[in-house]
Amino acid sequence: MEIIRPAIKDGWSDGSDFCNISHRVGIDTGESLIVRGGARNNSDLISVGGAPNIAAKLSDLKNGHATYITKRVYDDLTDDLRYHTSVGQFWSKLPIPVRIGGTSNIVYGSHTRWEA
Structure with missing residues (x-):
């Protein structure tokens, strides 16, 4: 939101018309x-399995957060990645489990940004 949107808006004469794009992780x-996988001389590395499938489906959610994680990821986070004394809770648990591929997943969302 702070890098791509301004670049689109400033870089094209009609950038104001479509600069409000967004993405989720x-x-x-x-x-x-x-x-x-792919054709000869035109192949890519592809992740196959439950975890990459669920991660891809989570990036399609439109519940108001920029990042979504499963409870499995949340449980592995250290306390400093879950909660900050001055900011509060980084992650919000979605009100209902998300069904993906026949499984029910508890999901957390966040807008928190970590900088190096």
């Missing part, structure tokens, strides 16, 4: 397989 943890 989904994160899950678990085993996955990395395979090379």
Whole structure:
């Protein structure tokens, strides 16, 4: 929101018409397989498995957050990535579980931004 949107708005004469694009990130943890797929001389590495599938589906959620994580990820976070004394709770639990691929997943969302 602070880098791409201003660049679009300033970089194109009609940038104000479409600069409000947004994206979301989904994160899950678990085993996955990395395979090379595609046509000869035009292949990519592709993640296959439950965790990459769930992460991809979480990035499609439109519940008002920029980042979504599963409870499995949340449980692995250290306290400093869950809560900050001056900011409060970084993650909000979504009110209902999210069904993905026949499984019910408890999901947390956040707008918190971590900078290096």
